[in-house]
Amino acid sequence: MPRFAANLSMMYTEVPFLERYALAARDGFKGVEFLFPYEFSVAQLRQLLDEHGLTQALFNAHPGDWQAGERGIASLPGREDDFKRSIAQALDYARVLGNRTLHIMAGLLGPDQDKERHRAVYLRNLAYAALLASRENITILIEPINNRDMPGYFLNRQDEAQEICAEIGIDNLKVQFDIYHCQMMEGNIADKLRRDMIRPHAGIGHIQIAGVPGRHEPDIGEINYPYLFQLIDELGYSGWIGCEYRPRAGTSEGLSWLRPWL
Numbered sequence: 001m002p003r004f005a006a007n008l009s010m011m012y013t014e015v016p017f018l019e020r021y022a023l024a025a026r027d028g029f030k031g032v033e034f035l036f037p038y039e040f041s042v043a044q045l046r047q048l049l050d051e052h053g054l055t056q057a058l059f060n061a062h063p064g065d066w067q068a069g070e071r072g073i074a075s076l077p078g079r080e081d082d083f084k085r086s087i088a089q090a091l092d093y094a095r096v097l098g099n100r101t102l103h104i105m106a107g108l109l110g111p112d113q114d115k116e117r118h119r120a121v122y123l124r125n126l127a128y129a130a131l132l133a134s135r136e137n138i139t140i141l142i143e144p145i146n147n148r149d150m151p152g153y154f155l156n157r158q159d160e161a162q163e164i165c166a167e168i169g170i171d172n173l174k175v176q177f178d179i180y181h182c183q184m185m186e187g188n189i190a191d192k193l194r195r196d197m198i199r200p201h202a203g204i205g206h207i208q209i210a211g212v213p214g215r216h217e218p219d220i221g222e223i224n225y226p227y228l229f230q231l232i233d234e235l236g237y238s239g240w241i242g243c244e245y246r247p248r249a250g251t252s253e254g255l256s257w258l259r260p261w262l
Contacts, residue, residue, distance in 0.1 A: 002229050005031030005057035007244040011251045025052035027252055028262045033058035033242045042096040056097040057240035058206055062086040063105045072105025075122035075154045087129045094138055101206050103141045103176055106154035130170040139205045143176035146184035156185055158192050165202035174205030183212045197235045210245035219257035
């Protein structure tokens, strides 16, 4: 049976962030994920997890200057020291929150920039982060993101992400398979899940969902999610499935899709 985590950055935005834990628990979620925790104290977040009986499923390392348009720094030449500080900070939060999967955003690549140079920096930084995280039994994740929602993002395709993980060859480095992004870029989701679920020195470490088009509830749009949920079970995936979507109306009102799976 799939385990679903509410993405508190995108769901329950009707209320302030710290109030979203209670609503997620009330609606039957057992796990939560979000983009970035760093504006809150880790003790405060830990208290909310304990109070509502929730597991922290995922969050992201610091992405650089988000307000200025940065979307990760892992592939950016000259930002290696910033990257190392971001990993130390993220692991500090992960220890307290009990979080076992940490997503690292790659960053944006301009049309005049050398992709191979960025790729070399990316691989070195990912190897550094994975080795550091392996001491604490934490999995590092990389995620292909579609280039319509995030133009210029360094990593767009599932096969490229799997190749990067295999090239680095560290067992706790895996791919975050966002079904929405995959459908927007590539399609053929079921075959990619079968191909990638268990790969030596790679594989899928976290799954996220949303409807296509629109990135709304997973029962809206062209993807047959009940079929994919059954397939994910059959493939032996035991991790969390993050609900990283924008509710079309109220969050709780749009959860009829979830009730059969609770």
